[in-house]
Amino acid sequence: MVDRITVEVARYRPEKEAEPSFQAYEVPCRKDWVILDGLNHIKDHLDGTLSYRWSCRMGVCGSCGMTVNGEPKLTCATFLADYAPGPLRVEPLRNFPIIRDVIVDIDDFMQKLSAVKPWLIRDAEKPLAEGEYRQTPAQLDEYKQFSMCINCMLCYSACPVYGLDPEFIGPAAIALAQRYNLDSRDQGARQRDEVLSKHEGIWSCTFVGECTKVCPKHVDPAGAIQRYKLSSAMGSVKDFLMPWRGK
Amino acid sequence: MAEYETHEHDVLVIGAGGAGLRAAIESSAHGADTALICKSLLGKAHTVMAEGGIAAALGNVWPDDNWKVHFRDTMRGGKLLNNWRMAQIHAQEAPDRVLELEEWGALFDRTKDGLILQRDFGGHRYARLAHVGDRTGLEMIRTLQQHAVHKGITVYMECTLVSLLKDGDRVCGAFGYWRESGKFVVFKAKAVVLATGGIGKAWEFTSNSWEYTGDGVAMALEAGADLIDMECYQFHPTGMVWPHSVRGILVTESVRGDGGVLRNSSGRRFMFDYIPEFFKKETADSEAEADRWYTEKKNNRRPPELLPRDEVARAINSEVKAGRGSPHGGVFLDIATRRDPETIKRRLPSMYHQFKELADVDITTTPMEIGPTAHYMNGGVRVDGEGSATAVPGLFAAGEVAGGLHGANRLGGNSLSDLLVFGRRAGAYAADYAKSVKGPLPVAAGRLEALAREALAPFDPGGTENPYLLHQELQRTMQSDVGIIRTEHELRRAVEKIGELRARLKRVRVEGHRQFNPGWHLALDLRSLLVCAEAVARAAIERKESRGGHARDDHPKPDPAFAKVNMVVRKDGEALRVSAEPIGEMPAELKALLEG
Numbered sequence: 072m073v074d075r076i077t078v079e080v081a082r083y084r085p086e087k088e089a090e091p092s093f094q095a096y097e098v099p100c101r102k103d104w105v106i107l108d109g110l111n112h113i114k115d116h117l118d119g120t121l122s123y124r125w126s127c128r129m130g131v132c133g134s135c136g137m138t139v140n141g142e143p144k145l146t147c148a149t150f151l152a153d154y155a156p157g158p159l160r161v162e163p164l165r166n167f168p169i170i171r172d173v174i175v176d177i178d179d180f181m182q183k184l185s186a187v188k189p190w191l192i193r194d195a196e197k198p199l200a201e202g203e204y205r206q207t208p209a210q211l212d213e214y215k216q217f218s219m220c221i222n223c224m225l226c227y228s229a230c231p232v233y234g235l236d237p238e239f240i241g242p243a244a245i246a247l248a249q250r251y252n253l254d255s256r257d258q259g260a261r262q263r264d265e266v267l268s269k270h271e272g273i274w275s276c277t278f279v280g281e282c283t284k285v286c287p288k289h290v291d292p293a294g295a296i297q298r299y300k301l302s303s304a305m306g307s308v309k310d311f312l313m314p315w316r317g318k
Numbered sequence: 319m320a321e322y323e324t325h326e327h328d329v330l331v332i333g334a335g336g337a338g339l340r341a342a343i344e345s346s347a348h349g350a351d352t353a354l355i356c357k358s359l360l361g362k363a364h365t366v367m368a369e370g371g372i373a374a375a376l377g378n379v380w381p382d383d384n385w386k387v388h389f390r391d392t393m394r395g396g397k398l399l400n401n402w403r404m405a406q407i408h409a410q411e412a413p414d415r416v417l418e419l420e421e422w423g424a425l426f427d428r429t430k431d432g433l434i435l436q437r438d439f440g441g442h443r444y445a446r447l448a449h450v451g452d453r454t455g456l457e458m459i460r461t462l463q464q465h466a467v468h469k470g471i472t473v474y475m476e477c478t479l480v481s482l483l484k485d486g487d488r489v490c491g492a493f494g495y496w497r498e499s500g501k502f503v504v505f506k507a508k509a510v511v512l513a514t515g516g517i518g519k520a521w522e523f524t525s526n527s528w529e530y531t532g533d534g535v536a537m538a539l540e541a542g543a544d545l546i547d548m549e550c551y552q553f554h555p556t557g558m559v560w561p562h563s564v565r566g567i568l569v570t571e572s573v574r575g576d577g578g579v580l581r582n583s584s585g586r587r588f589m590f591d592y593i594p595e596f597f598k599k600e601t602a603d604s605e606a607e608a609d610r611w612y613t614e615k616k617n618n619r620r621p622p623e624l625l626p627r628d629e630v631a632r633a634i635n636s637e638v639k640a641g642r643g644s645p646h647g648g649v650f651l652d653i654a655t656r657r658d659p660e661t662i663k664r665r666l667p668s669m670y671h672q673f674k675e676l677a678d679v680d681i682t683t684t685p686m687e688i689g690p691t692a693h694y695m696n697g698g699v700r701v702d703g704e705g706s707a708t709a710v711p712g713l714f715a716a717g718e719v720a721g722g723l724h725g726a727n728r729l730g731g732n733s734l735s736d737l738l739v740f741g742r743r744a745g746a747y748a749a750d751y752a753k754s755v756k757g758p759l760p761v762a763a764g765r766l767e768a769l770a771r772e773a774l775a776p777f778d779p780g781g782t783e784n785p786y787l788l789h790q791e792l793q794r795t796m797q798s799d800v801g802i803i804r805t806e807h808e809l810r811r812a813v814e815k816i817g818e819l820r821a822r823l824k825r826v827r828v829e830g831h832r833q834f835n836p837g838w839h840l841a842l843d844l845r846s847l848l849v850c851a852e853a854v855a856r857a858a859i860e861r862k863e864s865r866g867g868h869a870r871d872d873h874p875k876p877d878p879a880f881a882k883v884n885m886v887v888r889k890d891g892e893a894l895r896v897s898a899e900p901i902g903e904m905p906a907e908l909k910a911l912l913e914g
Contacts, residue, residue: 132367134362148676170498205431206425206432
């Protein structure tokens with residue numbers, strides 16, 4: 072006999088409800104089941120109308136982020152049994168508008184990512200015939216960690232600054248900007264600077280580090296933010312002392 | 319006539335994995351107003367899950383490598399069923415596509431000198447796969463996605479298309495629905511590129527996610543395109559077999575490329591017992607030679623663990639059937655005794671975490687349990703080798719949905735390169751074709767209303783069938799009767815069962831609202847998936863031999879009579895018809911490359 076666990080899932084059906092509510096389902100609590108297996112069990116056997124996003128089941132697509140007992144988690148990488156005997160609560164990621172059940176609106180997040188110009192910026196393009204840009208393994212290690220982001224949005228859900236001020240460009244976008252700023256092939260740090268420093272948000276980040284704690288890929292957005300602040304402050308000092316720099 | 323939300327573009331690209339993104343980028347660069355449709359969210363398509371790397375004869379690690387060797391490896395891996403022109407173009411253009419990706423910002427692991435590093439993979443003579451750790455697909459899709467956004471391409475997310483629209487013979491758009499609202503939407507376009515990926519959700523144990531239900535294959539077939547080589551479906555040799563809930567999830571071939579070996583329950587490296595005649599000359603016959611090959615390729619032959627995937631998958635299947643499998647019904651993949659923990663973690667970080675987190679196995683100390691998993695559609699929609707055009711004017715196809723390049727079996731690493739090479743070509747040719755189309759894009763009266771009515775049928779009261787249960791029955795049938803080893807009797811049983819499921823699907827019933835309704839989405843996806851499953855089973859009946867991904871217990875050997883024909887599937891009313899059609903003769907200069 073397999074143990075069972077009660078999962079309370081946030082339901083929101085805007086065509087008939089003004090507010091989200093919880094619906095409880097009892098699912099098998101198998102040792103090897105992640106929370107996503109529990110949700111799929113509900114969808115396939117108990118209630119075919121439950122809406123949520125998921126895809127790869129292996130922690131790389133970043134679709135299945137939800138709030139589990141108050142914490143943002145990838146549900147494909149979080150075991151049901153860790154919440155035994157239950158009940159456990161599954162809610163949408165926080166800080167985003169809810170569309171239906173546990174599905175949230177991601178438009179703002181997508182716009183923030185592209186706002187930091189996440190592509191190689193070069194003064195002049197190089198013809199393909201010249202081969203690749205040379206980059207040593209050591210130069211690669213400078214920014215590799217910031218490239219591991221799977222856009223799962225857990226860091227935005229955990230970020231107290233973004234929660235209060237949706238204008239804040241946010242942890243993943245700053246880490247993404249740093250992924251390019253620190254890339255030895257890139258020459259676009261100044262252009263990204265204009266985006267990052269446009270808003271006060273980055274200075275209101277108090278380095279609570281919630282973003283880094285919840286990141287399933289160890290991208291360390293908090294580290295990226297600190298590093299950016301430092302280099303940006305240094306840049307301002309240099310601009311003051313050497314106004315001809317970068318002209 | 320009901321009014322549907324309508325968008326009009328020059329070129330519509332359906333599918334936003336590597337092929338779709340690359341096609342959209344190229345189409346837009348050719349001056350066409352281009353739109354890209356994602357079934358899920360941008361950046362989440364299956365390409366994101368690709369691990370090993372992009373095959374391209376850059377020659378960065380082994381200067382002797384060149385397109386001719388890559389061409390030869392690809393053709394031999396495909397047991398010569400490949401569209402040789404595609405294999406040639408692919409081998410010639412892959413290096414530039416990798417360099418282009420690098421120029422757009424993709425990061426790659428590097429050699430000491432700062433060149434793009436390349437790794438060994440099955441069936442490739444030289445270390446050829448450009449990669450970053452074991453998450454190459456993630457880096458590739460991010461780079462393409464950001465480049466596409468940078469170039470201002472219109473992206474429509476969470477939109478499923480259910481049918482192409484035609485004006486006479488030519489394609490003029492597509493019809494579908496927004497997953498979010500459930501409302502219908504019409505896209506009018508002068509040209510359409512299909513980049514919808516594969517059909518892996520037809521099987522029970524699969525590396526594919528929910529999206530891979532063959533929508534593009536079914537839409538193309540319905541519109542009048544041909545399918546080829548559907549019987550040669552690829553089972554990847556190494557999927558997780560345990561825990562059960564993650565069964566089928568991919569374990570990258572890089573594990574073997576980086577030195578991992580396969581062992582049975584008695585610890586024997588059994589692949590030495592399964593070297594086929596076709597690959598004897600290029601495969602090591604002793605452990606000592608196999609182990610030397612990783613560092614000295616000139617005088618040593620490739621380890622049998624790096625035979626093409628079809629050979630390895632069948633060997634694993636035989637070991638398990640002979641009672642020499644692992645406790646959970648697979649075999650052992652051992653890298654722990656072969657490489658030191660630091661190397662393993664550096665080269666295979668995702669695998670290390672995947673096994674640690676999902677199976678509580680430390681792969682630096684313990685062998686993995688693995689077994690074959692449904693992975694990739696080697697065949698697909700038949701296209702012209704140059705420009706990826708299908709038989710339907712205005713309809714192009716690239717990536718997994720298109721057939722030809724891989725013949726009877728795809729080599730690992732040739733998929734990501736395929737996406738780039740033929741994604742780009744499909745985008746360019748589609749944009750050029752679109753320029754030749756003038757005037758309005760009319761849709762026949764009543765056509766949209768009929769499509770809408772069909773799509774809403776699952777909400778009609780009176781239906782009794784549950785879409786999840788129908789899907790489960792299909793997956794069980796395909797797993798048991800259209801799996802790695804087939805017989806005519808089982809294949810016919812599968813065709814019959816699929817027919818029964820198609821009839822029952824007409825009585826499917828879903829509950830709830832149209833907004834984000836997973837039951838309804840599955841009911842619509844199943845229409846495509848059942849057609850694809852039937853195409854595989856019917857083509858498999860007709861190929862009465864064993865070749866590449868298609869293995870028959872009742873015809874266990876390759877038969878010269880089938881060596882130079884493709885099985886072609888077409889739609890004839892509601893029925894699918896299969897015919898054997900000859901492959902064009904290969905030019906002498908390409909034939910010469912196959913020797914040696």
